[in-house]
Amino acid sequence: xxxxxxxxxxxxxxxTLVRDLALSGRSEKEIxxxxxxxxxxxxxxxxxxxHQPGQYxxxxxxxxLLVGFSRVQAGLDHGMKSGYFVEVPDDASNLRVACISxxxxxxxxxxxxxxxxxxxxxxxxxxxxxxxxxxxxxMKTQEIADFPGxxxxxQHVENCIAIFENPAAIAELIESGQxxxxxxxxxxxxxxxxxxxxAWIKKAMKSAQSENKEIATLKHxxxxxxxxxxxKAAPKKDETPVPTQTPKKSEKTxxxxxxxxxxxxxxGSDGENEDSPKPAKDIPQGESDLFTSGESAPSGTPAPNKxxxxxxxxxxAETVGKxxxxxxxxxxxxxxxxxxxxxxxxxxxx
Numbered sequence: 001x002x003x004x005x006x007x008x009x010x011x012x013x014x015x016t017l018v019r020d021l022a023l024s025g026r027s028e029k030e031i032x033x034x035x036x037x038x039x040x041x042x043x044x045x046x047x048x049x050x051h052q053p054g055q056y057x058x059x060x061x062x063x064x065l066l067v068g069f070s071r072v073q074a075g076l077d078h079g080m081k082s083g084y085f086v087e088v089p090d091d092a093s094n095l096r097v098a099c100i101s102x103x104x105x106x107x108x109x110x111x112x113x114x115x116x117x118x119x120x121x122x123x124x125x126x127x128x129x130x131x132x133x134x135x136x137x138x139m140k141t142q143e144i145a146d147f148p149g150x151x152x153x154x155q156h157v158e159n160c161i162a163i164f165e166n167p168a169a170i171a172e173l174i175e176s177g178q179x180x181x182x183x184x185x186x187x188x189x190x191x192x193x194x195x196x197x198x199a200w201i202k203k204a205m206k207s208a209q210s211e212n213k214e215i216a217t218l219k220h221x222x223x224x225x226x227x228x229x230x231x232k233a234a235p236k237k238d239e240t241p242v243p244t245q246t247p248k249k250s251e252k253t254x255x256x257x258x259x260x261x262x263x264x265x266x267x268g269s270d271g272e273n274e275d276s277p278k279p280a281k282d283i284p285q286g287e288s289d290l291f292t293s294g295e296s297a298p299s300g301t302p303a304p305n306k307x308x309x310x311x312x313x314x315x316x317a318e319t320v321g322k323x324x325x326x327x328x329x330x331x332x333x334x335x336x337x338x339x340x341x342x343x344x345x346x347x348x349x350x
Contacts, residue, residue, distance in 0.1 A: 009085070010086070011083070014076055018062050018064045018065065023065070025115060026112045029175055030108070048075065054067050054071060054072065055085060056086075066098050096147060097150055100113060110181040117164075121138060141334065163185050170194075170201060173201065183218060204223070207220040320343070
């Protein structure tokens with residue numbers, strides 16, 4: 001179909017449409033909830049508005065629904081027989097991203113986005129794929145973020161997947177709207193014990209209910225943090241801090257070039273456009289030698305590096321791991337890996 005050719009709007013019987021929830025990007029529960037809202041629009045208009053058609057594609061001689069799941073459900077719930085649709089190509093990019101936005105262009109929930117992004121990350125299981133279905137190769141999270149029609153940051157994609165991968169008991173609370181997705185994500189970052197994490201979230205819900213709030217937010221979660229994920233204790237006043245090693249002028253020093261990706265931080269903010277956390281200051285004596293040549297050299301002459309590329313990378317990865325362990329929250333593995341690669345580039349002179 002040419003871009004200049006207006007789409008053909010067809011009236012199709014709702015009962016003949018094949019509805020594959022995997023293409024909707026949402027659970028049946030969320031579709032039913034959205035259908036109640038959509039019915040108000042359909043009822044106010046006096047029926048299905050042909051100027052706002054759904055989308056379908058043909059496969060195996062059948063019409064498969066692609067966009068309009070909530071409207072179709074609303075119509076079926078109230079005895080509507082048909083609706084208006086336009087046909088789109090059975091194209092991989094359409095099937096990938098058409099479900100990300102729904103209900104007048106609004107994004108589906110982060111939990112349901114996570115369902116889509118995880119499927120894209122894993123690709124198609126060839127053993128369970130149905131005959132005639134497109135086969136998708138696994139994708140990296142950055143590839144998903146850059147995919148045409150998605151337009152999200154890599155960190156957003158990873159956060160949505162982390163939210164979707166919550167235990168079933170917590171996922172149910174997200175789907176039912178009792179907690180925000182960010183509450184589940186932050187609790188998962190700070191508390192690895194699933195039972196303890198669920199107890200913490202339920203405490204937050206009780207705090208929200210005491211304020212007559214329907215949904216628990218980060219404020220309610222933070223109110224009980226001391227019981228479930230306390231901050232690291234500050235050093236006692238009579239303790240003498242261990243002096244850190246000061247690099248000599250001839251030594252190389254390292255900036256920590258971790259990008260300013262969006263992430264949930266201890267204060268509940270997403271950290272966007274902020275510098276990344278700096279490495280812990282209590283690195284054991286001698287570790288700063290990791291980024292030096294280890295030998296003095298005449299002025300203007302580069303000193304030989306005592307590490308092989310493989311050994312240097314291993315030591316950098318070990319140091320980054322210790323830095324991450326010293327933080328009060330978890331840094332995504334992809335960020336740590338990227339940090340290691342950048343440090344290797346900075347300190348490897350050959």
